Amino acid sequence: MTITGAMLIGAESHRGSDGAFRAVDPATGAALEPAFGGGGTAEVERACALAWVAFDAFRETGLKARAAFLETIAANILELGDDLIVRAMAESGLPRPRLEGERGRTVGQLRLFAQTVREGGWLEARIDPAQPERTPLPRSDVRQRHIPLGPVAVFGASNFPLAFSVAGGDTASALAAGCPVVVKGHSAHPGTSALVGRAIRAAVASCGLPEGVFSLLFGVGNPIGTALVSDPRIKAVGFTGSRGGGLALMEAAARRAEPIPVYAEMSSINPVFLMPAALAARAEALGKGFVASLTMGAGQFCTNPGILLGVDGPDLDRFTAAAVEALGGSAAATMLTPGIHAAYDSGVARLSGSAAVATLARGMACSGPNQAQAALFGTTADAFLAEPGLQDEVFGAASLLIRCPDTAAMRTVAERLEGQLTATVQMDAADGGAVAALLPTLERKAGRILANGWPTGVEVCHAMVHGGPFPATSDSRTTSVGTLAIRRFLRPVCYQDIPAALLPEALRDGNPLGLWRRIDGMPGQS
Numbered sequence: 001m002t003i004t005g006a007m008l009i010g011a012e013s014h015r016g017s018d019g020a021f022r023a024v025d026p027a028t029g030a031a032l033e034p035a036f037g038g039g040g041t042a043e044v045e046r047a048c049a050l051a052w053v054a055f056d057a058f059r060e061t062g063l064k065a066r067a068a069f070l071e072t073i074a075a076n077i078l079e080l081g082d083d084l085i086v087r088a089m090a091e092s093g094l095p096r097p098r099l100e101g102e103r104g105r106t107v108g109q110l111r112l113f114a115q116t117v118r119e120g121g122w123l124e125a126r127i128d129p130a131q132p133e134r135t136p137l138p139r140s141d142v143r144q145r146h147i148p149l150g151p152v153a154v155f156g157a158s159n160f161p162l163a164f165s166v167a168g169g170d171t172a173s174a175l176a177a178g179c180p181v182v183v184k185g186h187s188a189h190p191g192t193s194a195l196v197g198r199a200i201r202a203a204v205a206s207c208g209l210p211e212g213v214f215s216l217l218f219g220v221g222n223p224i225g226t227a228l229v230s231d232p233r234i235k236a237v238g239f240t241g242s243r244g245g246g247l248a249l250m251e252a253a254a255r256r257a258e259p260i261p262v263y264a265e266m267s268s269i270n271p272v273f274l275m276p277a278a279l280a281a282r283a284e285a286l287g288k289g290f291v292a293s294l295t296m297g298a299g300q301f302c303t304n305p306g307i308l309l310g311v312d313g314p315d316l317d318r319f320t321a322a323a324v325e326a327l328g329g330s331a332a333a334t335m336l337t338p339g340i341h342a343a344y345d346s347g348v349a350r351l352s353g354s355a356a357v358a359t360l361a362r363g364m365a366c367s368g369p370n371q372a373q374a375a376l377f378g379t380t381a382d383a384f385l386a387e388p389g390l391q392d393e394v395f396g397a398a399s400l401l402i403r404c405p406d407t408a409a410m411r412t413v414a415e416r417l418e419g420q421l422t423a424t425v426q427m428d429a430a431d432g433g434a435v436a437a438l439l440p441t442l443e444r445k446a447g448r449i450l451a452n453g454w455p456t457g458v459e460v461c462h463a464m465v466h467g468g469p470f471p472a473t474s475d476s477r478t479t480s481v482g483t484l485a486i487r488r489f490l491r492p493v494c495y496q497d498i499p500a501a502l503l504p505e506a507l508r509d510g511n512p513l514g515l516w517r518r519i520d521g522m523p524g525q526s
């Protein structure tokens, strides 16, 4: 399929005229054809106008029809075949198996949302029947369901060009909720974005939906993103990227006459707690497992284990020796963009230049453009507590090992951490008491707590939480992965004494949709 450099505004392919840009193959540094025309306020205006026109019709599509739409998108993405993988490899430097796996995750998550939509529990239908005889006052008939917020702006992430991009989790959950989506494509992978965007556009057409259900914009620089978030027809934002970018979009949303929620996933250093009995039992295996997680995908995961904490002593020395050896043998890897590579190098330089930090190991030397050498640094709990900048995210395969005098000091450090996507404990049975003491802190700090695993690689399922307190995300009450993500784009509406003929199907007597509903607080299928 030919990539033309055009945006997709509803059914129309439109070439922007506000500047032009090309993707760069980070493995060679070469610019890729074609040039993409950047959009501006005119394109934002058109995409948002179409999305608004589409909203009322799209939000009332039947559950089966909306599920079929999500499944059609999944099928259309698979139909793109190898063209999609080849283009994504060229634009991201990520290897084929990783991108094929990511395509599977993208398609799987669309299908999972289709199942969720069909099942209908997300409508959270509640009925409190009228009690005309109640004294001293009668009760009205009160019913509630959830409706979608409105058109959603989605900012695709650079590090998952498929699963967190144009048809990624934010788009899938917003469409599942019944929200039209306007994507601001990431400038690192516009060709991949255009291919996936066309798969979505074809599904919109073949499912007979209004064209404004989906648009894909490109732009040069920040103005297009700011204009999109500021458009009054946009009612929520999904974002994965840098802390600076997320904060800027939160500010733009807050400046609006009508502020809107921004669900931004930003920075996280994902602490790993190496508990004493676990270290005593398997320090070497833990050292190797850690390096495998750290270096996966050149460390370009927001779930990357960026700090480790352990009690100083011979077992931590054994862990360190194993990690140093494994990291020393890890090949340099191409990063996603020259900008991300430069940010990694400057983060590593900041750590290696700190008087409080020792460089424990570096990976193998770089042999091409935009390659990064993995890095392991060490410091003490006291030094970490004295220098808050040591917990700033270094996006890539760099981590900091913090030597603590005892498990109480591990807890003290945990208390001082910012909000996290994940917190991991490596533990054995004898660590149970120390972990129990740590858990309340971890619950307050992180969205997901893992035992004896590694945080990279998020399962897409019903119970997943990929979220956490700021700065991991801008709203700790939600998740961006898993079916609960649909909640971000919904709000409850209450219908009091509304005549039966005017009630939405989900709330009608006789339960025509066969939903699980709460009648007078009791769950059931009536």
Ligand SMILES: NC(=O)C1=CN([C@@H]2O[C@H](COP(=O)(O)OP(=O)(O)OC[C@H]3O[C@@H](n4cnc5c(N)ncnc54)[C@H](OP(=O)(O)O)[C@@H]3O)[C@@H](O)[C@H]2O)C=CC1
Pocket: 155, 156, 157, 158, 159, 184, 185, 186, 187, 188, 219, 220, 221, 222, 223, 224, 225, 226, 240, 241, 242, 243, 244, 245, 246, 248, 249, 265, 266, 267, 268, 301, 302, 339, 340, 343, 344, 394, 395
């Ligand atoms: N925690 C995480 O999950 C991730 C963190 N990162 C961090 O982000 C850094 C840069 O990576 P990148 O993916 O480019 O993330 P960015 O935050 O720079 O960009 C993400 C998206 O937001 C847009 N954007 C960024 N800043 C603004 C702004 N001020 N106003 C309007 N739009 C904006 C970008 O536009 P444009 O395409 O034009 O740049 C892009 O579409 C990495 O080095 C890393 O530190 C990256 C990926 C994931």
Ligand SMILES: O=C(O)CCC(=O)C(=O)O
Pocket: 157, 159, 160, 164, 240, 300, 301, 302, 303, 455, 456, 457, 458, 459, 466
């Ligand atoms: O680890 C994963 O699978 C997801 C990571 C993620 O959300 C990210 O890097 O943005």
